[in-house]
Amino acid sequence: MITLALPSKGRLKDDAIARLAAIGCVVEQTGAGRSYRGQMHGAVDADVAFLSASEIARELASGTVDCGVTGEDLVRETIPDWAARVMIAAPLGFGRADVVVAVPHVWHDVETMEDLNDVAAGFRARHGRRLRIATKYWRLTQDFFTRTHGVQAYRIVESLGATEGAPASGAADIIVDITSTGETLRANGLRILADGVILQSQACLVQRVGLNAKEAAEAASLAALLNRA
Amino acid sequence: MPDLASRTLAFLEQRALALPVIPMLQPADPFLDTAGEALRRRIFLSEGETGETLCLRPEFTIPVCRHHIASAADTPARYGYCGPVFRQKRQDGPAGANEFVQAGIEDLGDADHAAADARSLADALALIAALAPGLQPRVMLGDEALFGALLKALKLPDVWAARLLRFFGDAAKLDAALKSMGAPVATSDRFAGMNRAALIAALEPEMEAAGLLEAGGRTPEDIAERILEKRALAQGGVSASARAVIALWLKMEANLGASLDAIDAFARAHRLHLDGARDAFAARLKAIRDAGVDVTRIRFSAAFGRPLDYYSSMQFEAFAPGGTLPLAGGGRYDRLLTLLGAARPIPGVGFSLWLDRVQAAAGRPSS
Numbered sequence: 001m002i003t004l005a006l007p008s009k010g011r012l013k014d015d016a017i018a019r020l021a022a023i024g025c026v027v028e029q030t031g032a033g034r035s036y037r038g039q040m041h042g043a044v045d046a047d048v049a050f051l052s053a054s055e056i057a058r059e060l061a062s063g064t065v066d067c068g069v070t071g072e073d074l075v076r077e078t079i080p081d082w083a084a085r086v087m088i089a090a091p092l093g094f095g096r097a098d099v100v101v102a103v104p105h106v107w108h109d110v111e112t113m114e115d116l117n118d119v120a121a122g123f124r125a126r127h128g129r130r131l132r133i134a135t136k137y138w139r140l141t142q143d144f145f146t147r148t149h150g151v152q153a154y155r156i157v158e159s160l161g162a163t164e165g166a167p168a169s170g171a172a173d174i175i176v177d178i179t180s181t182g183e184t185l186r187a188n189g190l191r192i193l194a195d196g197v198i199l200q201s202q203a204c205l206v207q208r209v210g211l212n213a214k215e216a217a218e219a220a221s222l223a224a225l226l227n228r229a
Numbered sequence: 230m231p232d233l234a235s236r237t238l239a240f241l242e243q244r245a246l247a248l249p250v251i252p253m254l255q256p257a258d259p260f261l262d263t264a265g266e267a268l269r270r271r272i273f274l275s276e277g278e279t280g281e282t283l284c285l286r287p288e289f290t291i292p293v294c295r296h297h298i299a300s301a302a303d304t305p306a307r308y309g310y311c312g313p314v315f316r317q318k319r320q321d322g323p324a325g326a327n328e329f330v331q332a333g334i335e336d337l338g339d340a341d342h343a344a345a346d347a348r349s350l351a352d353a354l355a356l357i358a359a360l361a362p363g364l365q366p367r368v369m370l371g372d373e374a375l376f377g378a379l380l381k382a383l384k385l386p387d388v389w390a391a392r393l394l395r396f397f398g399d400a401a402k403l404d405a406a407l408k409s410m411g412a413p414v415a416t417s418d419r420f421a422g423m424n425r426a427a428l429i430a431a432l433e434p435e436m437e438a439a440g441l442l443e444a445g446g447r448t449p450e451d452i453a454e455r456i457l458e459k460r461a462l463a464q465g466g467v468s469a470s471a472r473a474v475i476a477l478w479l480k481m482e483a484n485l486g487a488s489l490d491a492i493d494a495f496a497r498a499h500r501l502h503l504d505g506a507r508d509a510f511a512a513r514l515k516a517i518r519d520a521g522v523d524v525t526r527i528r529f530s531a532a533f534g535r536p537l538d539y540y541s542s543m544q545f546e547a548f549a550p551g552g553t554l555p556l557a558g559g560g561r562y563d564r565l566l567t568l569l570g571a572a573r574p575i576p577g578v579g580f581s582l583w584l585d586r587v588q589a590a591a592g593r594p595s596s
Contacts, residue, residue, distance in 0.1 A: 106435045107447065108419065109455035114409070118388060119447070119455070121395055124568070126451060130262055142266055150395075150402045152265035152538055170444035189439040 001045055002211070002218045005059055005068035008036065008050035012203060015094040016069045023225040044222045054078055060086050060208045067208075067219050073099050073178060073201035077137050088204045089223035095203030097180045099140055101196035104167050104174070105189050112194050113149045116174070120153045123173075134159040134172030137198075141176045144198045164188040233360055233584050234311055237332045240359050241309035244352070246334060248309050249300075251292045257284040259291050259569060263539060273315050273327070285315035290562075290579055291569065293335045298571045304338020305345075311584075321554055322585060332356070333559070333581030337566070342509065345578050346543050346561060347516035353557045353580040354522060357547060360584070361591030366547040366556060368526065370485060371533030373397050374542035375492070378506035379478055382496075383471045388458050393475070398534020398544070400479075407475060410467045420456055428453035474499050481531040488529035489514055506542075513543060539565045543578070549590035556590060557582035 006027065007013040017027045024043040029050070031037065038048035049065055056068040057078040069092065075082050103110050110116055123131040131154045135141050138156045145151040157172045164184055166172035178201070179185055182192065205226055207219045241248060254275070260268055273285040286292065289310045297306060311332035319329065334352055339345040350370075357366055376397055380390040389410055396402040420428055432449035436442050483491040489511055496503050518524055527545075535544045535558055544560035559580025566575040 104436075104439060104441055106432060106439055106441060107452060108432075109452050109459060114392075115455075115459075117395070118392065119451075121391060124262075127446065138266075138269070142269065146265065146267040150399065152267065152395075154266060155261060156266055156269075167446070168440040168444060170446070173446045189441075 001047055002066040002215050002222075003049060003064075004040060004046040004222075005049045005051050005056040005065040005070075006038075007053050007056070007069060009052075012053060012069075012071075012095050013050070016092070016203065019092055019094070019226070019229070023229050025222075025225075043225055044218055046218070046222075057086075057206075060206055063208055063210065065208070066211055066215055067222065068206050069203055070206060071095055071097070071201050072204050073097065073137070073140070073199055075204070075206055076199065077139050080139075084209070086206050086208050089207045089219065090205040090226040092203045092205060092226065095201075097178045097201050098197050099137055099176065099178050099199040099201060100185075100192045101144070101198065102164075102175050102177065102179075102185050102190040102192050105191040107191075110193070113151070113196065116193065117149060117151045120151055123153060130155040131174070132157050132172040133174055133176055134163050134166035135176035136160075136163060137176050137178075140198050144176075164190060233588055234330060234332075236360060237311045237356065237584065240356055241311065241332070241334070244307070244309065244334070246307050246309035247302075249293060249296045251286065251289060251296065251310060251312070253286050253313075254283050255286050255292055257282040259295060260284060260287060263291055263565070263568060264537060271317050271319075273317065286313075287316055288314055289331060289333060289581060290335060290565075293579075294337070294566050294569050294577065297335075297337055297575075298566060298569060304575060305340075306337050308335045308337070309333070310335075330584040331581050332584060333557075333579060335577060335579035337577045338575050339578075340576075342542075342561070342576060342578075343512035343516040345576075346513045347520040347522070349559055349578045349580050350517060350543075350545055351520040351522050353545070353547060353559055353582065356582060357556060357587060360587045364587075364590055365526070365550060366590075367528070367550060367552075368545060368547045369528050369530055369533045370543065370545040371398070371530050372506070372510055372542050373534055373540060373544065374506040375503065375510055376478070376531065378503040379475070379501065382501040382503060383474060385467060385471065386458075386462055388462055389467055395538070398532070398536060400532060403479070403532070407472055410472055411469065412466075425453050425457060428456055474501075479532040483529050484525050485514065485517070485527035485529045486524040491529075492531075509542070535560060539568070545580075549586070552586075552590065554586065555583075556586045 006016050020027055025040050026042050027038055027040050027048055029038045036050045040046040040048050051059060053070045054074050056070040057074040059065045060068050061079040072088065075086060079085055110119055120131040133141060133154055134157045136159055138158060141156060145154060159166055163175050163177040165188060166175055205223055211219055257274055272287040275283045277283050293308045293310060313328050314331045315328055317327055336345050336349055357364060377394055380393060392406050393403060396406050429449045432452050436449055481491060481495060492507060539562045540560040541563040542561045546555040546558040548555055557580055561578040563576045566577060
């Protein structure tokens with residue numbers, strides 16, 4: 001039987017369980033109400049582990065769970081060389097959020113990544129330091145800035161708390177963060193660049209590579225049901 | 230490798246170079262600030278007890294320059310090194326290998342740039358010859374300062390010249406930048422008609438309200454100046470003929486012996502004055518000949534540059550015959566020491582060499 005990791009709390013947990021119920025899979029939390037183990041019965045049977053969304057990505061990469069429901073952003077950010085280790089089996093249509101590049105709204109001269117590249121290149125000469133980007137997504141940021149847009153001149157400041165506050169506090173100049181409506185960014189005087197959407201993320205059924213034949217068949221039927229629904 | 234390393238040390242000692250002790254554990258910031266964040270996933274990072282980010286030495290040029298600055302040594306000074314560096318996922322080598330031996334020479338503060346450039350190139354080739362006798366490396370050489378002079382002679386707007394220079398050596402990105410140079414630049418007319426002072430007056434209260442005036446980043450002046458720059462770009466794009474000249478220039482290749490004639494012929498044909506950069510190139514070429522380097526074995530390519538943004542003019546790489554990864558690479562980096570904190574500008578030129586690649590090439594029959 002496969003082990004399926006599901007988000008342990010919040011909207012993501014509720015949406016995942018509802019979505020599984022819709023395809024005839026009933027998830028039950030075993031033991032007391034706070035237990036982190038469970039079972040799934042119905043169209044597909046599975047052992048269930050309740051974990052945080054970022055733990056799910058890590059556990060898939062290390063192979064301790066076979067399938068999981070987590071955000072595509074976390075898969076791409078948390079797992080080095082992700083495409084070799086896990087596979088996105090079914091996009092689930094909830095948990096939608098974009099990973100975006102946002103600059104202070106008052107930077108009226110910076111509308112595109114090309115503008116940002118100009119600013120970054122001249123930054124050290126003007127300010128004696130590199131342009132700073134606050135983010136929790138350093139891997140996605142590097143890929144987008146360096147590989148996609150050829151921006152070299154920047155430093156990443158790893159942000160632990162509220163990333164959108166970094167420009168006003170002086171901790172960073174711009175940010176890369178996740179947003180669903182853009183409301184929080186606007187409230188903090190930030191604007192998404194015209195070509196600044198790094199990833200349109202959503203919750204996905206993700207499976208690790210290297211399942212045995214029986215597990216692979218179970219994972220495939222779960223994915224097929226989710227893709228059809 | 231011990232044999233190659235001891236022969237390298239003998240080579241460095243013959244030249245009476247200072248051989249500074251460069252600690253294996255280095256502060257990471259100078260590397261990330263200089264080579265860019267892309268380096269982060271290719272080096273081994275660690276953290277000191279007080280929270281500073283450290284890394285295993287990924288190369289020698291930056292720590293040798295920092296050593297020079299910290300010891301307030303007199304210039305000119307020449308430093309040699311030979312020792313392990315640590316990299317993740319280098320393109321070649323045994324699977325999982327992450328420790329490689331690098332050797333090289335950094336030549337700091339010599340006012341005679343042509344002679345120092347020639348010495349660096351000659352030393353790189355002599356070291357390859359000492360370690361792999363009979364190997365005839367293929368050498369590529371380019372000059373970023375010449376490209377800068379071409380853009381200046383074409384009277385390219387500063388914004389575009391800076392964009393193109395940033396991608397020097399990266400054919401695909403340079404090509405994309407050249408193409409986008411022909412496209413019209415869109416600007417919002419929200420600030421139409423405002424001059425610099427009016428722009429600053431409009432931006433200041435907005436930045437103040439956003440809490441950005443005290444944040445220590447971009448200022449209203451910075452933003453105003455770029456708005457004006459973009460307005461100028463929108464009014465006068467880059468002519469198709471200028472773009473064609475740049476594209477032609479980037480295709481120019483010749484053996485180094487014939488390169489000056491090719492450059493002069495190009496300048497004459499397009500009525501361009503490359504002045505200082507051309508004369509510096511000519512002086513360097515003479516010095517390279519005087520140093521006894523066989524210039525017919527070196528390929529000059531107008532588009533050749535190395536993927537590091539601290540080089541300022543000459544850049545070169547040496548390959549094994551048929552090889553695609555450099556055995557050795559080097560160039561002139563006149564801005565680097567200032568970026569690393571030197572109180573006054575110190576010009577520099579240097580090269581480094583991968584001992585394992587030279588050893589592998591020496592073991593293969595040479596064509």
